[in-house]
Amino acid sequence: MDKVKVEICCGTACYLLGAANMMNIEDQLPAEWRGKVEVEAKTCLELCEKENLGGAPYVRINGSEIMAQATPEKLLTRIGELVEGVA
Amino acid sequence: MLNGSTFIRRELMIRIVRAFDSGTLESELDRIPIKLRPKNEPSSRCCVYHDRAILKYRLMALLGVSVEEETDEAKPLSAYYAEKAWSHPGETSTPKTPLSVCGPACSGCPDARVVSTQNCRGCFARPCVYNCPKKAIEVVDGHSVIDQKLCIKCGKCITACPYNAIVKTTVPCEEACPVGAIKKNEFGVAAIDFDKCIFCGKCFNACPFAAVMERSQLIDVLAAMKRGEKLVAMVAPAAEKQFPGKIEQLLAACAKAGFSDVMEVALGAEKTTAHETAEFIERMEKNPKTFMTTSCCPAWVNLVWKHLPDLVDHVSLTPSPMVYAREIVKAKDPDAKTVFIGPCVAKRSEARRKDVDYVLSFEELGAILAGRKIDVIACEPWPVPRPANPTARNYSRSCGVTDAVLTEATSKIPGFKLDAKQINGIDRKTCTMVKLHASGKIPVNFLEVMACPGGCQNGPCSLVK
Ligand code: SF4
Ligand code: SF4
Numbered sequence: 001m002d003k004v005k006v007e008i009c010c011g012t013a014c015y016l017l018g019a020a021n022m023m024n025i026e027d028q029l030p031a032e033w034r035g036k037v038e039v040e041a042k043t044c045l046e047l048c049e050k051e052n053l054g055g056a057p058y059v060r061i062n063g064s065e066i067m068a069q070a071t072p073e074k075l076l077t078r079i080g081e082l083v084e085g086v087a
Numbered sequence: 088m089l090n091g092s093t094f095i096r097r098e099l100m101i102r103i104v105r106a107f108d109s110g111t112l113e114s115e116l117d118r119i120p121i122k123l124r125p126k127n128e129p130s131s132r133c134c135v136y137h138d139r140a141i142l143k144y145r146l147m148a149l150l151g152v153s154v155e156e157e158t159d160e161a162k163p164l165s166a167y168y169a170e171k172a173w174s175h176p177g178e179t180s181t182p183k184t185p186l187s188v189c190g191p192a193c194s195g196c197p198d199a200r201v202v203s204t205q206n207c208r209g210c211f212a213r214p215c216v217y218n219c220p221k222k223a224i225e226v227v228d229g230h231s232v233i234d235q236k237l238c239i240k241c242g243k244c245i246t247a248c249p250y251n252a253i254v255k256t257t258v259p260c261e262e263a264c265p266v267g268a269i270k271k272n273e274f275g276v277a278a279i280d281f282d283k284c285i286f287c288g289k290c291f292n293a294c295p296f297a298a299v300m301e302r303s304q305l306i307d308v309l310a311a312m313k314r315g316e317k318l319v320a321m322v323a324p325a326a327e328k329q330f331p332g333k334i335e336q337l338l339a340a341c342a343k344a345g346f347s348d349v350m351e352v353a354l355g356a357e358k359t360t361a362h363e364t365a366e367f368i369e370r371m372e373k374n375p376k377t378f379m380t381t382s383c384c385p386a387w388v389n390l391v392w393k394h395l396p397d398l399v400d401h402v403s404l405t406p407s408p409m410v411y412a413r414e415i416v417k418a419k420d421p422d423a424k425t426v427f428i429g430p431c432v433a434k435r436s437e438a439r440r441k442d443v444d445y446v447l448s449f450e451e452l453g454a455i456l457a458g459r460k461i462d463v464i465a466c467e468p469w470p471v472p473r474p475a476n477p478t479a480r481n482y483s484r485s486c487g488v489t490d491a492v493l494t495e496a497t498s499k500i501p502g503f504k505l506d507a508k509q510i511n512g513i514d515r516k517t518c519t520m521v522k523l524h525a526s527g528k529i530p531v532n533f534l535e536v537m538a539c540p541g542g543c544q545n546g547p548c549s550l551v552k
C-alpha cells in the first residue's frame with residue numbers, strides 16, 4: 001500500500017492560525033501507523049488568500065484532499081481512516 | 088495552545104496587514120466586523136451585533152487605542168486609523184498602559200465559590216459533610232448545600248466527593264493576577280488598576296472571553312515603514328523555536344518584511360552578562376551579606392517598584408539585553424528606529440522608559456510575515472556577522488541569567504561561588520517566597536526572577552509554549 005502523504009502548510013498564516021500545533025504530528029502517530037505515513041512541512045499552499053484566511057490552517061492529504069481548519073485531532077482521525085483503509 | 092481568542096486576534100492582525108498593504112485599510116476597517124459576522128450567520132455570543140461591537144473594540148486595540156479612553160462611541164475605526172497613520176512622522180507612541188479591558192466582552196464571571204452540582208447523589212457516607220472543617224455543608228432534600236457564609240473555599244469537600252459533585256468556580260483573570268490588580272468594578276465588569284498592574288500579561292492569557300487586550304503598535308510600525316523610516320528589528324532570544332526554521336532564517340524574514348536591519352537581542356544579553364557580573368562582584372565585595380536580584384524581566388522590576396519597595400536597592404542596575412541592543416543599533420546608525428520583537432507585554436512598559444521606539448509581539452511579527460507572504464522556512468539564513476554566544480541565547484530560559492553570570496564570574500575568579508535561587512514564574516505564592524528571601528529568612532545572594540514559568544518563551548504573547 002502507498003504511504004499516506006500528509007502535507008502540513010507551514011506558511012506563516014497557517015502557522016499562526018494553528019499549524020504550530022501540528023508540527024510534531026509524527027510523534028503523535030500510534031506506533032502501528034508509523035512507516036505508513038509520510039509527513040512534510042510545506043510553504044504557503046496558496047489557500048489562505050484574503051477571504052479564506054478563516055479556513056487556516058490547511059493540510060493537503062494524498063496530493064489533492066484539502067483539510068481546512070485542521071487540528072491535530074482531526075488530522076489524526078483522517079490519517080487513521082486512510083491507514084486502515086476505511087475511506 | 089491555540090484557542091478561539093488567539094485565533095480571532097491573529098486573524099484580525101493578518102487582515103489588517105493585508106488591507107494596509109493593498110492601501111484599502113482605511114475604507115475596509117469599519118467593514119471587517121460585518122464581514123466576519125454577517126447577519127443570518129451563527130454568532131459566538133448572543134447575536135452578531137454583540138460580536139461586531141466587540142470586534143470593533145478588538146480592532147481598536149490593534150490600532151493601539153484603549154477602550155478605557157474611548158470618549159465617543161460613534162467614532163468609526165477609520166477615524167482612529169486616520170489619526171494614527173497620518174500622525175506626525177517620527178512621533179513614537181508606546182502606550183503608557185499596554186493593556187486594555189474590553190468591558191462589553193467581559194462576561195463578569197461570578198465570584199469564586201465552592202458549589203455543589205447536580206452530580207450530588209446525597210449519598211449515605213456524606214464525606215463532604217464529614218470533611219468540612221467549618222461545618223458549612225448540609226444535606227437538604229437529598230442534596231448537599233454549601234452555606235456560602237461559612238465556606239472558606241479550602242476545597243476539602245471537592246476531593247472528598249466520589250462523584251466529583253462539588254466544584255470551585257473561579258474568576259480567571261482575578262485568579263491569575265499575582266498582585267490583585269484586576270477586579271470587577273461597580274458594574275460587575277473587570278477593570279485593571281494600572282497603579283498596581285505590573286503588566287505581566289497573565290490576565291490577558293487567562294480570560295476565556297478575551298476581554299483583556301493588548302494595545303498594539305502594529306499600525307505604527309507599518310506606517311513608519313511606509314514613510315521610509317529605517318526600522319531595525321531586534322529579535323528577542325525567546326524567538327528560538329517560536330517560528331519554523333532557524334533564528335537566522337527568522338532574521339532574514341524580518342529583513343524581507345521591510346526592516347532596514349536585523350539583530351539578535353542576545354548580542355545585548357552578552358553585555359548585560361558582563362556588566363551584571365561585575366556589578367554583582369562589586370556588591371559582594373562591599374557587603375558579603377547582601378543579595379542582588381536580576382533586572383531583565385520587566386514585570387519583575389515593575390513588581391518591585393510597585394509592590395516591594397524594600398527590594399528596590401537590591402535590583403541590579405545593569406540595563407537589560409533590550410537596552411544594550413538599542414545601544415548597539417544607535418551606535419551604528421543614530422537615525423535608526425528600534426523595534427523590539429518578543430513574547431512579552433511588560434517589555435512595552437520598559438520600552439517606553441528606555442526609548443525603544445516600538446515593540447511587536449511574535450504574533451504581530453507573524454502577522455506582518457503572513458500578510459506579506461513571507462515563509463520563514465523559505466528564507467535563506469541571514470548572514471549574521473557572528474552568532475551570539477550560547478549563554479546569551481539562553482537568556483530567555485529560567486536559570487539562563489544565573490548560568491550566564493556564573494560562567495562569566497568563574498572565568499574571571501576561579502572557584503567563584505554563587506548562592507543562587509530562581510523564582511520561576513510570579514504568582515501569589517512566589518511573591519511570598521520573594522519576601523522571605525528579602526527578609527533574609529531564606530538566604531541567597533543572587534536571586535533570579537522571571538515572571539513567566541520556564542522563562543520568556545512561555546511569555547503571554549509567545550506562539551509556542
Ligand atoms: S475572566 Fe475576568 S475579564 Fe474575563 S470575562 Fe471573566 S471577569 Fe471578565
Ligand atoms: S497584567 Fe498582570 S498584574 Fe496587570 S492586571 Fe493582568 S494579571 Fe494583574
Ligand code: FES
Pocket residue numbers: 009010011012013014015043044045046047048049056057058
Ligand atoms: S499559509 Fe497556509 S495556505 Fe497560505
